[in-house]
Amino acid sequence: MKYRNIGKSGLKVSELGLGSWLTYGNSVNNQTADSCIKKAFELGINFFDTANAYETGKAEEVLGESLKDYRRSSYVVATKVFFPMGTGPNDRGLSRKHIIEQCDASLKRLGLDYIDLYQCHRFDEEVPVEETLLAMDDLVKQGKVLYTGVSEWSAAQIEKAVGIGKELRLHPLISNQPIYNMIERYIEDEVLSTSEQLGLGQLVFSPLAQGVLTGKYKPGTTIPDNSRAANDSTNMVINSYMREDVLQTVQKLDTVAKKNDLTLTQLSLAWILRQPGVSSAIIGASRTEQIEENVKAVDAELTIDTLEEIETILDTIKNFHPAR
Numbered sequence: 001m002k003y004r005n006i007g008k009s010g011l012k013v014s015e016l017g018l019g020s021w022l023t024y025g026n027s028v029n030n031q032t033a034d035s036c037i038k039k040a041f042e043l044g045i046n047f048f049d050t051a052n053a054y055e056t057g058k059a060e061e062v063l064g065e066s067l068k069d070y071r072r073s074s075y076v077v078a079t080k081v082f083f084p085m086g087t088g089p090n091d092r093g094l095s096r097k098h099i100i101e102q103c104d105a106s107l108k109r110l111g112l113d114y115i116d117l118y119q120c121h122r123f124d125e126e127v128p129v130e131e132t133l134l135a136m137d138d139l140v141k142q143g144k145v146l147y148t149g150v151s152e153w154s155a156a157q158i159e160k161a162v163g164i165g166k167e168l169r170l171h172p173l174i175s176n177q178p179i180y181n182m183i184e185r186y187i188e189d190e191v192l193s194t195s196e197q198l199g200l201g202q203l204v205f206s207p208l209a210q211g212v213l214t215g216k217y218k219p220g221t222t223i224p225d226n227s228r229a230a231n232d233s234t235n236m237v238i239n240s241y242m243r244e245d246v247l248q249t250v251q252k253l254d255t256v257a258k259k260n261d262l263t264l265t266q267l268s269l270a271w272i273l274r275q276p277g278v279s280s281a282i283i284g285a286s287r288t289e290q291i292e293e294n295v296k297a298v299d300a301e302l303t304i305d306t307l308e309e310i311e312t313i314l315d316t317i318k319n320f321h322p323a324r
Contacts, residue, residue, distance in 0.1 A: 001044025002298045006279045008199035009174040011116070011147055013076050015273055015298045017047035018291070019205060019282040022237075024050075025058030028286045030065075037066040039288040043295045047076045049177075049203065049282050050110075051121055052102050053083035057109050064110035072112070078203070079106050080151055080177075082121030094124035096135040103139050119149040119177055123157050129164055137170040149175030149200070155190035162198045173200055175279070180204035182213060182253065182268055182310070183241060183320055192277045201279030204272060208283070210238035212246070213268040215254045219247035240322035252313045262300055269297035271310060 003012040018040040024033040037048065048067065050059045060079060067075060081102045084092040092098060103118060118139060120132060139145040150158065153176055165172055176195050178187045180202065187202065195202060208214055217223065223242075250264070257267035272281045285291045302310075 001046075001295060003046070004279045005201065006117070006147070006149075006203070007174045007195070007201035009147060009172075009201075011076065011174065013047035013203075013280045014045045015280055016045055016269065016294060017049050017078075017203065017280045017282040018045050019049040019284050020059040020063055021049075021051070021054055021205065021284065022210075023059075023284050023286055024062040025055035025060075030062055032286065033062050034066045035288055036285045036291060037063065038069075039291050040285070041067075041070060041075065043291060045291075045295070046074065047078070047203075047280050047282075049078045049205070051080035051083075052085055052106050052109075053080070053121065056085065057105070060106055060109040064112065068111055076116040077110060077112065078117035078119060078149075078175075078177075079110070079115055080119045080121035081106075082124065082151075094120055094127045094132040094135075096131055099132065099135040100139070103144055107144065114143060115145050117147045117149055117175060118145040119151050119175065120153070121151050123150070123153050129157075129161055130168070133161060133165055133168065133170055137165075137168075140171045147171075147174050149173050149177065149203075151177035152179070155194035158191070158198065158200060159194055162200075175203050176200050177203045177205060177282075179206045180272060180278070180281075181207050181209045182271060182314055183209050183246060183249075183317065184322060192275065196277045202275070202277050203280050203282060204278055205282045206237065207272050207281040208265060208268055209241050212238065212241045212250060213253070213264060215250060215264040217242065217247055217250075219244050219251065237322075243320075246317055246320065249313060249317050253310065256306065256309055256313070260300075260302070260306060262297075263293060265293055266297040266300055267302075267310075269294060270300035270302055271307075273298065274302060274307070 002015045050063050136148045254264045257264045
């Protein structure tokens with residue numbers, strides 16, 4: 001495994017992280033989740049991502065239970081706050097009340113004394129950015145949080161927040177967590193360059209497009225019964241990728257992978273890690289074998305010719321905008 005700093009911070013995370021969105025606490029039983037988390041740690045993954053909203057706290061509980069066997073300083077846990085955790089008017093968003101209360105709740109579920117990285121899961125149009133940043137900063141001062149970041153914020157939102165943070169002399173944001181893969185590339189327009197300039201690293205999620213970039217879904221065929229796309233509880237995102245032109249493009253990418261003695265999964269991850277602004281790519285796993293395959297991507301080196309070939313193939317779907 002190789003490690004990178006998150007942005008300009010001193011915090012080092014594995015180039016691949018293990019996430020728990022749509023898996024742990026839901027479609028993957030706890031025993032399997034525990035095996036995957038432990039296999040990831042064994043293979044050098046030190047970065048584990050979750051959120052309070054993932055299965056209304058269950059994912060945090062599963063992760064915390066698995067990590068309790070390891071020395072606290074040996075891993076990095078990121079969790080997030082924003083989405084509803086109840087039916088009350090203050091049970092959501094980025095108000096000071098919700099942030100403080102949910103941090104305490106996450107710490108309890110995780111069984112930790114502090115959270116390494118606490119991120120604003122989305123931007124909140126209803127709350128002043130100053131209120132949000134001051135609440136996050138207070139958590140750092142209290143020792144409940146070591147670093148703070150955001151997720152799926154636009155370049156303009158990131159720039160505004162960093163400017164306010166400097167003005168108020170707050171601990172700086174170090175991360176943004178956006179979706180990024182060969183199919184969905186919006187961060188290349190502004191987010192990557194703005195973040196690099198301001199010192200934030202990208203912790204990208206869905207690097208394999210919810211499994212589409214593994215090649216398991218073929219154009220002109222039915223969806224496999226045991227796949228994520230066939231599961232009503234996990235297919236809300238993947239269905240946006242299930243277009244014939246996208247699946248045909250994926251098959252062409254698979255040919256490139258084979259020419260380079262890589263699996264399509266490894267090629268897709270290596271392509272993401274070529275970006276210096278990416279600190280880690282967050283994978284999901286329901287089997288330990290998936291993690292063993294994925295980690296080999298950190299040693300894959302893509303030549304200029306290979307990258308150009310990939311770009312030519314991806315050019316056919318460059319205007320892809322998934323329905324979210």
